[in-house]
Structures are given as C-alpha cells and as structure tokens.
Amino acid sequence: MTVIDTHTYFFPHEWVGLLEREASNHGATMGKNEQGAVTFAYPGIRQVFSRGFIDLGVRLKAMDAEGIDVHSLSLTTPMAYWAPPAFGLKLAQTFNDSCSRELHAGT
Numbered sequence: 001m002t003v004i005d006t007h008t009y010f011f012p013h014e015w016v017g018l019l020e021r022e023a024s025n026h027g028a029t030m031g032k033n034e035q036g037a038v039t040f041a042y043p044g045i046r047q048v049f050s051r052g053f054i055d056l057g058v059r060l061k062a063m064d065a066e067g068i069d070v071h072s073l074s075l076t077t078p079m080a081y082w083a084p085p086a087f088g089l090k091l092a093q094t095f096n097d098s099c100s101r102e103l104h105a106g107t
Contacts, residue, residue: 002069009053010073012098016049018091019078026087028078045078056102073099 016038024030029041038049051058063071080091 003067004070004072005063005068006072008071008073009076010059010071010099011049011054011075012095012102013054014098014101015091015095016054018094022087022090023083026083028082040078042078042082045082047077073103 019028019040020030020038023040023042027042031039031041033039033048035050037051040047040049052062053059059071063069075095080088080095082088083091
C-alpha cells in the first residue's frame, strides 16, 4: 500500500532567499538562529526555516525512515498574505515557480 502524507510543508531555497533579501523592506525581521536556520518574524507571525522543510534530500531520508512514499507539499506560515500586494504576488509566483523547478530537478 502506498503511504501518502497530506499534511506536509515545503519552503523552496529560492523562496527563502527572496524573504532574506526583501522581506525586511516590507516590515518583517529576518535573521538566523543558533543552528544557522533562517528566521522570520512579523507581527503575529514567526517561523524558523529548518533544513527538513527546505532540503529535499533531508526530507526524502526522513520519508524513507518513516515509511512514507509520497508527501503532498504546501506552503505554511508566513505564506504570502502578510505582505503588501505586489510583494505578496512576487512571493506566490516565486513559491510556485521554484517548487516546480526544485521538485522536477529531483526526478
């Protein structure tokens, strides 16, 4: 039987990089934690972009260890809703395009 996990999140490298470069221009606070993971803070929203949510190799190893065959990937906090419209659109387009590139490169 195929095991599918439909409650999983993914942040493409390019999307996190866009946040690092431009989110502070739109009111977010970007940084890094003690482990070197990128951090995001905006009033009412906090996120740590740990490797398991960005690195597909780490994700695939974890899936194998847990016996999961397929992940249905989606974006989670901070999403794009917090941002002003033009930057929100850029975040959404970057997420979609970079997901497509990264996931297809892995096949």
